[in-house]
Amino acid sequence: MKFVMPGDRIGLVEEYVTGSGVYEENGEIFAAVAGKVVVKDRTVSVEPVKRIPHINKGDVVLGRVVDVRNSMALIELARKKGFDRSLMHTGIAALHVSNVQRDYLKDINEAIRYMDIIKARVIDAENLKLSTKEPEMGVLKSLCSVCKHELVREGNTLKCPNCGNVEKRKMSTDYGKGKW
Numbered sequence: 001m002k003f004v005m006p007g008d009r010i011g012l013v014e015e016y017v018t019g020s021g022v023y024e025e026n027g028e029i030f031a032a033v034a035g036k037v038v039v040k041d042r043t044v045s046v047e048p049v050k051r052i053p054h055i056n057k058g059d060v061v062l063g064r065v066v067d068v069r070n071s072m073a074l075i076e077l078a079r080k081k082g083f084d085r086s087l088m089h090t091g092i093a094a095l096h097v098s099n100v101q102r103d104y105l106k107d108i109n110e111a112i113r114y115m116d117i118i119k120a121r122v123i124d125a126e127n128l129k130l131s132t133k134e135p136e137m138g139v140l141k142s143l144c145s146v147c148k149h150e151l152v153r154e155g156n157t158l159k160c161p162n163c164g165n166v167e168k169r170k171m172s173t174d175y176g177k178g179k180w
Helices: none
Strands: 009-014 022-025 026-031 035-040 044-048 059-069 072-082 090-097 119-122 130-131 139-140 152-154 156-157
Touching: 009 044, 022 044, 072 152, 090 119
Parallel strands: 090 130
Antiparallel strands: 009 026, 022 026, 035 044, 059 072, 059 119, 072 090, 119 130, 119 139, 152 156
């Protein structure tokens, strides 16, 4: 088997039918990913060295809050648990106030704030909807809304060691541990 890098020429459309991991341009077939060339029944594909993770319902993802509105937080997704590679379609996911915690929450700003790093479960992969209702889901890292210093967990609250500001969040059981 031949190893190729993205952009390497594999063959012509007269020789092969394009499969996954390849693309056709001006009658020539090129590798779209780094990996091994696989030819089966005249179909040429490139089997990638590392798989690019796809988001499915039930997956645990890591993201950063990029906007907080009336009843919704918008999360820029970065990683999928179990993969050391970025997501294929990095998108903006939605976390509705009703999916933040098990108890009633009137204002989403009491649990999630701009620039928080959160761990969440995907409840709708097609529309990228998230939930942090489980105890291990929620905020993993947060910045002080006054001085932007990293907040430290003190019981059920977060305190800024720089200015003394105290804030509340829907914290993950892994808050401040550097793991997710």
